[in-house]
Amino acid sequence: MWNLSDSAWVLGAYLLGAVPFGILLAKARGVDLRSVGSGNIGATNAMRALGKPLGLLAFGLDFGKGLIIPWYLLQAGGPSALPVASIAGVAAAAGHVWPIWIGFQGGKAVATALGALSAVDPAVALWGGAVWILAVFFTSHVSVGSLAMSASFPVTAWLRWSDVEGGAWFAVSALLMCLLIWVRHRPNIERLLQGEEARTRLGLRGRPAQGEE
Numbered sequence: 731m732w733n734l735s736d737s738a739w740v741l742g743a744y745l746l747g748a749v750p751f752g753i754l755l756a757k758a759r760g761v762d763l764r765s766v767g768s769g770n771i772g773a774t775n776a777m778r779a780l781g782k783p784l785g786l787l788a789f790g791l792d793f794g795k796g797l798i799i800p801w802y803l804l805q806a807g808g809p810s811a812l813p814v815a816s817i818a819g820v821a822a823a824a825g826h827v828w829p830i831w832i833g834f835q836g837g838k839a840v841a842t843a844l845g846a847l848s849a850v851d852p853a854v855a856l857w858g859g860a861v862w863i864l865a866v867f868f869t870s871h872v873s874v875g876s877l878a879m880s881a882s883f884p885v886t887a888w889l890r891w892s893d894v895e896g897g898a899w900f901a902v903s904a905l906l907m908c909l910l911i912w913v914r915h916r917p918n919i920e921r922l923l924q925g926e927e928a929r930t931r932l933g934l935r936g937r938p939a940q941g942e943e
Contacts, residue, residue: 732810732814733810736810736814739799739803739814739818740814740817740818740821741821742799742818743799743800743818743819743821743822743825744821744822744824744825744830745825745830746795746798746799746822746825747795747796747821747822747823747824747825747826747829747842748825748826748828748829748830748831748832748836749795749825749829749831750771750829750831750832750836750837751788751791751792751795752771752772752773752775752776752788752792752837753771753832755776755780755784755787755788755791756776756779756780756784759780759784761779761780763775763776763779763780764835766778766779767779770837770838771829771832771836771837772788772792772826772837772838772839772840772841773785773786773788773789773792773841774872776788776789777789789841792826792837792841792842792845793841793842793844793845793848794845795822795825795826795842795845796819796822796823796826796841796842796843796844796845796846796847796848796849797845797846797848797849798845798849799815799818799822800815800816800818800819800822800846800849800850801815801849803815803818804849804850812850812896812897812899812900813896813899815849815850816850816899816900816902816903817899817903818846819843819845819846819847819849819850819903819907820846820903820906820907820910822842822845822846823839823842823843823846823907823910824839824910825842826838826839826841826842827839827910827914837914838876838911838914838915839907839910839911839914840876840879840880840911843880843883843907843910843911844858844859846903846907847883847887847904847907850900851887851890851891851900853886853890854883854886854887854890854904857882857886858879858880858882858883858886859879861875861878861879861881861882862875862876862878862879863875864878865877865878865879866930866932867932869929870929870930870931870932871922871927871929871930872930872932873915873918873919873922873927874922876911876915877911877912877915877918877919880907880908880911880912881908881912883904883905883907883908884901884902884904884905884908886904887900887901887903887904887905888901888904
């Protein structure tokens with residue numbers, strides 16, 4: 731049964747997810763992350779603007795803010811642990827997309843969603859990572875990798891959790907995170923359809939990226 735404590739955990743997950751670690755790391759270097767590169771606050775743009783070490787740190791922090799509260803809820807246990815942890819994961823991803831701390835103008839939630847999913851079932855994130863590698867290899871579009879990876883989330887979650895009590899909550903949360911990522915990639919999808927999306931150096935058709943998300 732849902733209670734006030736559960737609501738508090740979900741709210742906490744949103745507020746933690748809303749912390750813009752990329753912006754904070756960039757600010758420490760005297761850089762406004764929203765005014766360079768793609769203007770995105772996530773790890774990809776942080777890596778482009780700040781270099782690989784700080785970009786990887788931004789990814790790790792964004793991943794961690796999606797993981798920590800769902801993981802704690804599952805460790806604490808209780809009859810509603812899986813449903814609340816699943817909803818908290820979605821809330822963390824939504825916090826990254828619509829962060830209250832910086833006017834609700836956030837990122838694309840890929841790293842945060844991966845963290846939230848990993849808290850419940852790392853295999854969902856690992857399979858998603860394999861899909862990302864294949865998609866980027868064959869297209870040289872990081873955005874295609876992110877879209878394909880997120881599409882795999884609800885499929886893998888359902889296959890692995892449909893027979894588990896409360897598993898439907900996790901599968902639905904994976905679907906919601908997939909939809910969130912696709913909505914945030916709408917500009918990339920439009921550029922892909924128009925043949926204007928820049929390519930990364932990775933993959934069979936790679937060339938220097940100019941604006942890949």
